[in-house]
């Protein structure tokens with residue numbers, strides 16, 4: 001099978017790497033991909049079609065006789081690439097434009113969760129700033145969370161410690177239009193306290209397969225300080241997540257979400273990524289994403305021990321329960337190891353502190369930089385200049401190390417990180433700290 005993977009980051013590199021191990025894969029093309037992927041994975045090609053040019057991607061997939069396409073970024077999904085490919089009889093892993101609203105509209109996700117009986121913080125939706133401000137003044141709570149409805153590149157959620165912060169957030173989003181004119185309404189939800197875990201399920205509209213859990217480190221600096229980022233590192237599995245939790249989440253989150261989406265005529269296919277919080281009252285869903293996480297995927301996929309191609313095909317073809325029956329198990333086999341992934345980002349990333357994000361710096365590896373069979377190097381924001389790799393801003397690359405224990409996985413990941421150099425490199429030194 002010839003595979004097309006859409007996107008250009010570490011997540012897509014990890015998907016390409018995983019599928020390159022499949023004996024049924026005859027070629028992998030990543031579009032637009034990055035220069036690092038081609039260097040580390042012989043046989044992987046990149047194609048410079050932008051991830052949002054879905055018509056050009058369709059023409060390419062038809063011309064190249066792509067047997068299966070896997071979509072990384074949510075923006076591509078929300079443009080309707082899955083609808084377009086399916087209308088042309090192409091197999092594709094991802095959610096339709098309509099189902100992608102679970103990620104792109106917080107209010108839509110909340111309504112579906114309420115309809116499905118999925119536990120989530122209580123919320124109210126506002127279309128006018130004055131009404132939102134009155135609500136804040138009369139709320140019995142001091143802490144609350146203001147979220148804008150719509151894709152906001154990670155900037156649309158403001159966790160407010162008091163009413164003044166909530167008022168400022170409403171004014172910034174709704175009156176000053178800080179995130180743009182298209183943010184026309186918000187939700188305000190109850191503040192929850194607890195430990196966050198991300199859980200992933202591969203879905204086919206009706207059935208699903210639980211893929212695993214991970215814990216992201218979203219802030220730029222050690223100790224969860226500094227601005228929010230796409231994720232600076234991650235470990236998997238989440239140590240607080242037991243088999244009983246997995247059963248509970250399957251039964252009370254993934255299954256009812258899939259049933260409700262199907263009942264409403266917008267079946268959910270692709271990857272459902274639940275942002276969960278374990279509060280003192282039990283699990284609650286903070287958000288859904290409709291895709292693999294980045295960097296969560298860079299540790300989740302290396303911990304899956306079998307070929308993922310049959311599972312991806314089943315997601316695209318609507319045959320997950322058939323595959324589960326045939327294999328006699330509900331999910332792909334997972335390793336007993338644990339994994340730690342550390343991201344190296346460009347100076348100035350994530351670009352919200354008024355410092356220009358640096359690019360064009362040569363990436364160098366010490367002579368003794370060697371990956372053993374449980375280590376992985378995934379590239380993200382890199383360009384090729386001649387035989388060199390140079391930084392291209394944002395998150396540049398990441399190292400995943402698998403081991404029996406978090407302590408040794410962390411040590412191995414940081415040993416490798418210390419052998420990679422580029423000017424201005426930023427990385428956290430505390431990924432998976434405290435995990436044993």
Ligand code: AMP
Nearest residue numbers: 121145157159189190191192275286287
């Ligand atoms: P979201 O994009 O909705 O996951 O929100 C981003 C981050 O904001 C989450 O990872 C949480 O750390 C925090 N957050 C979101 N909703 C809540 C909530 N109801 N209570 C406390 N923190 C929240």
Ligand code: GLY
Nearest residue numbers: 230231293294295
């Ligand atoms: N790492 C968080 C995300 O992919 O949304």
